[in-house]
Amino acid sequence: MGRKIIVAIDGHSSCGKGTLAKNIARELGYMFIDSGAMYRVVTLYMIRNHFSIKDIIADPSILEDIRISFEINEQGDFYNTHLNGENVEMLIRNMEISKHVSKISTVDVIREFLVRQQRELGKNRGVVMDGRDIGTIVFPDAELKIFMTAQPEVRAQRRYLELTEKGVNADYDEILSNILERDQIDSTRANSPLVQAKDAIALNNTDMTREEQARLALTWAKGVIQAYASE
Numbered sequence: 691m692g693r694k695i696i697v698a699i700d701g702h703s704s705c706g707k708g709t710l711a712k713n714i715a716r717e718l719g720y721m722f723i724d725s726g727a728m729y730r731v732v733t734l735y736m737i738r739n740h741f742s743i744k745d746i747i748a749d750p751s752i753l754e755d756i757r758i759s760f761e762i763n764e765q766g767d768f769y770n771t772h773l774n775g776e777n778v779e780m781l782i783r784n785m786e787i788s789k790h791v792s793k794i795s796t797v798d799v800i801r802e803f804l805v806r807q808q809r810e811l812g813k814n815r816g817v818v819m820d821g822r823d824i825g826t827i828v829f830p831d832a833e834l835k836i837f838m839t840a841q842p843e844v845r846a847q848r849r850y851l852e853l854t855e856k857g858v859n860a861d862y863d864e865i866l867s868n869i870l871e872r873d874q875i876d877s878t879r880a881n882s883p884l885v886q887a888k889d890a891i892a893l894n895n896t897d898m899t900r901e902e903q904a905r906l907a908l909t910w911a912k913g914v915i916q917a918y919a920s921e
């Protein structure tokens with residue numbers, strides 16, 4: 691179907707960016723890339739190896755030992771995040787990583803290291819990437835940009851349900867305060883803060899189901915692809 695585009699999905703923590711991005715990618719036959727997972731892998735690597743932010747700034751070559759890849763599972767329906775060949779998909783989602791990742795993602799050399807890889811992954815287009823700076827910094831020329839948000843309490847409740855359904859012990863208040871703290875750090879950092887790109891479409895999904903969001907975003911994506919096809 692015509693020319694392939696880049697769909698950039700940015701927004702606040704835990705507002706369903708990944709779910710929406712996966713849905714669009716599946717429907718369009720595009721690759722889905724979770725850029726937040728890449729920041730989480732770096733965080734995991736630093737914690738495991740006892741590297742502080744100061745250590746990384748003093749010697750950015752430490753980052754060169756981190757190889758991130760997305761490997762499809764046996765069923766062929768899910769990409770697991772790998773760190774140097776190890777499947778760390780579950781490990782990078784835990785609260786310990788969530789507590790440290792926003793701070794670590796304020797570091798310039800870490801952002802440069804990851805943005806370079808994200809641009810490489812999208813160089814042939816045909817990708818849906820979600821994050822905080824995809825439409826502003828990573829792919830300012832993305833053909834479709836969506837900026838997602840939802841009420842913090844609603845985001846915390848969804849996250850709480852998701853974790854408890856998986857059998858993970860979760861605490862609603864801890865989740866809510868982590869979300870608020872990450873919103874604050876992500877939106878106020880000096881390098882690539884979370885802001886809505888001028889040409890992004892805002893999507894507040896406080897009162898929307900996943901299906902409604904997917905349907906709407908897919909209509910936008912198909913509209914953009916169609917417009918390029920008839921150029």
Ligand code: DC
Nearest residue numbers: 725726729791792795821822823872
């Ligand atoms: O999407 P997530 O919650 O997994 O992202 C984890 C953290 O990584 C988030 O708090 C901020 C950071 N991040 C970023 O700075 N830029 C991105 N493109 C994606 C994530």
